[in-house]
Amino acid sequence: MIYFTDGTKENFLTAFLLAYRDEEALLASSETQLVLGQECVFVKTDLLRAKKAEARLAALDGGCLRELSLLLRSGDARREQIAFAYLKFLTEMRRPVRGMLAESAVLDAIKCLEAVTLEIHRMHGFVRFLECGSGALYAPIAPVHDICDLLVPHFRARFPEFPFVLHDVPRRKAAVYDGKNAFTAPLERAEIVLSADEKEWQALWRRYYRSVNIPSRERLKQMRAELPLRYRPFMTEFL
């Protein structure tokens, strides 16, 4: 049976309970293509049961809920199945399992988690803010994983006095910090007015980027490994 979830934690935990004893269970997000001839169910959230499952999992391993929340943000199409296999194994073992790296369920989960946390780390560097006329900062981004709100604490600690918006363009949502509070909101398109000298600073940055390179030591493969092409469309130095 395929269990389709809507991407929320509560819905996933409901599906987790439903699928737990099903040997052939497959968990998937609702965007996944339906398979002909396979039995499937669209899981309806049961808040009470989800809460219970959450408490039970937390009792077994305090860190697993944070891991679950990161796993569900992954851009990997198999994320629900990976999270399901990991939590099922954890429940069977009745203790934290993240060190059991010889187990496929654990390895897959760790690999998936690392991909998400790596992107968070990378985005701390690769985000490019545009200064608006009002002094607020606006950054369009297109991360592989759904992480735009997880970037807020980093920039909030760094720029406590500047309001900023991190706009996840493909997911049409934004993480906003208004100078006091942070929240997420749906955002289709942003109309922004750039500050007077924004273009000049961008030109200076491009000049700097070109000058600091040593042309005789070209290593494009290395560059691409560290800064994959997918991040470049919003980075000032490549525009």
Place this chain on the structure above:
Amino acid sequence: MLDERRLKILTEGARFDVSCSSSGSGRKNPGGMGNGYPAGCCHSFTPDGRCVSLLKILLSNDCIFSCKYCMNRSDLDIPRASASPEEIAELTADFYKRNYIEGLFLSSAIVKSPNETMERLVRTVKLLRIKYRFHGYIHVKEIPYADEGLIFEAAKYADRMSSNIELPSEKSLKLLAPQKSKQSLLLPMKQLENGRQLVKAERKKELFLPAGQTTQMIVGASPERDGQIVRLTQALYRGMNLRRVYFSSYVPLVQDSLLPDLPAGQLREHRLYQADWLLRFYGFSAEEIVPENEDLAPDLDPKCAWALRNLQYFPVEVNRAPLELLLRVPGIGGKSAKKILEARKYTTLRPEHLKKMRVVLKRARHFITVGGVYAGAKDFRQVRGLLAAAETGENARQMSFFDGENGQFRLPGGKAEENFRLYGTKETALSALTGEL
């Protein structure tokens, strides 16, 4: 605002400086802009494969010194430019605000006099910290012959400082940088280290170089062997408590009869960084890595070369070997060792487990048994050839080791510094220091 022409000149003058990571400082933000990022953060990568973390720039390239290898030396007819402290501070703050950079790496040619130059560096840093309320990362160069008071003033505001020892021996320094002396380069380093120890001992609350000191030297412009360079590096780590020693392979930028015509090549630099890693994270001593009057083998990484000279330790059983020994197995790095230690708590590891855990066995298989099974070469005489062949294929990937942010590399047990273990004695370290430099 600084204009593009001067920005280009001042950046190109600084781009060969390699000690520009942004790790090691956890400076907090009490209001204003910026904070530290202890693991370091790369903001971009240039086509040469290097990370752009800091705004690496000179205050001026108009130098009164004439070091033979330097592209800014006084007797060259090149475009000269200077920026004011205010211009650099503004540029840093505006780049930082847009998240282009993690902070500032500020250096300068020696303009008019060492003290005047150091004063301008201090003024820039103070402007940033006080007027712009900037708490991002700042790395400042120690100018040789500048007064101790000025250098200490900079250290109060900077996160890291560095004095380039330039060349690996005093003799070469005399020949190629006659206006600099061993004393002028090492003294500020020593004074700042003493200052750091004092602040630490008095448990003062203010920050004093939270990210410590580094240095760099040019490799291949003078005749020193790798053995001497590795020993000097070890002595600098032990005697000066440096965080990093960087190597810059010689690139002929200016012509001089005292300088080689050809570049030193990046492979030598790469091997030296591998040796440096062995010193800092793997518990090796310089004496184990390479004899004093020899170079590192170009076809093998230094750990493989050591293992082949010390076959009595191998093969090691991955299910039982202590961490120190695992780390000495060629091909097993900090991350793999950590994974093995973690996983073997729960089960007896088999070869397929290692494969699944992405422990690379290309080199390691000749030096380990897994559950008693040996899967290396049957005829051990072939191993050197096999290792060298594996190396050629992996060289490109290995390069990332030293170009990336050094702070991202962690061994089991937390902070890299805590795992910093060196064998040998303080005496051997000091004699290496006084003997050659």
